[in-house]
Amino acid sequence: MTEMRLDPLSGRWVVISQARSKRPDAFVLHAQRLEHEPLTPCPFCPGHEEETPPALVTYDEEGSWQVRVVPNKFPAFEGSDPFVVENRGPVFTVGSAGGIHEVLILSPDHEKSWAQLTDHQAGLVMKVMRDRMAEHATEPHLRYSQAIVNAGREAGASVEHPHGQLLGMSFVPREIAEEQARFARFTARCLLCTTIEAEESVRHRVVDSDDDVVVISPYWASVPYEMLVLPRHHSPHLHSASDNDVEAVGRALQISLTALADTIGDVAYNLVFHSAPFRMGDPFHWHVHVVPKATTRAGFEMGTGVAINIVPPEMATEELLEQLS
Ligand SMILES: [Zn+2]
Ligand SMILES: [Zn+2]
Ligand SMILES: [Zn+2]
Secondary structure (H helix, E strand, C coil), X not given: CEEEEECCCCCCEEEEECHHHHCCCCCCCECCCCCCCCCCXXXXXXXXXXXXXXXXXXXXXXXXXXXXXXXXXXXXXXXXXXXXXXXXXXXXXXXXXXXXXXXEECCCCCCCCHHHCCHHHXXXXXXXXXXXXXHHHCCCCCCEEEEEEEECHHHCCCCCCCEEEEEEECCXXXXXXXXXXXXXXXXXXXXXXXXXXXXXXXXXXXXXEXXXXXXXXXXXXXXCCCEEEEECCCCCCCCCCCHHHHHHHHHHHHHHHHHHHHHHCCECEEEEEECCCCCCCCCCCCEEEEEECCCCCCHHHHHHCCEEECCCHHHHHHHHHHHHC
């Protein structure tokens, strides 16, 4: 009942173990609501715009903002220093943390997570994300931008109002460098174009698909109900993707997250948007990881880098499809 599967994107092994999900304590599921102090207004709600640093961009429709991008009050990366590494001792290596850290407020509605956005709003959020990344790409000191959405406290969110973050960085982080190496090693053709073709030919891990986008729970899913959103059109860069492609991905995320909530309830999750570094390109195919926080990462995984997934992706897909039909 147990087998090991290789994640071709990260190079990590995953143990797929169905038997373990029968343990009653196998799931730590429902997201805890993040309550803000009742007397302090939500800084991301309309009417409290002065609580955040001035917006970098707002996208208005019919006289009110629909998506806002503001600087993070506590930036992880800041300033225009290029990445310079200095050795201050045999084990004391330091680098400059230049870059940009922005918050992307998904909608004016405090209660609407990505699953509840309309197609139009989800498309708008994706276009704003793309346009901010395109802006980052023009900065000579930035090499890569990481977009993420943390939903729920277990996923790392500190403000309840649905939002994402964009971190423009002066170096290419390890996860991306590893994925680039994996694409390069997969010499036949593009690793993710091949994944789309292979998963569509066997069908049983395809959660959703249309002319522009495919959502799978990948063969190598390392957590229960993990999904991968893949635009069909091969392109290394999210920041130069077409309106059509980013809108399709926004819609596919909305559908997938709705199915996820309908299947296992209000679970915390992370969305991770991966794109090639700005001044590098093929081989890479931009994509989005949907990583539900249904279980906690325990010592074995930390110690070995080997994940144990107690819900095989075939079973997860079947359950997700039941909610979509
Ligand atoms: Zn709010
Ligand atoms: Zn491709
Ligand atoms: Zn990735």
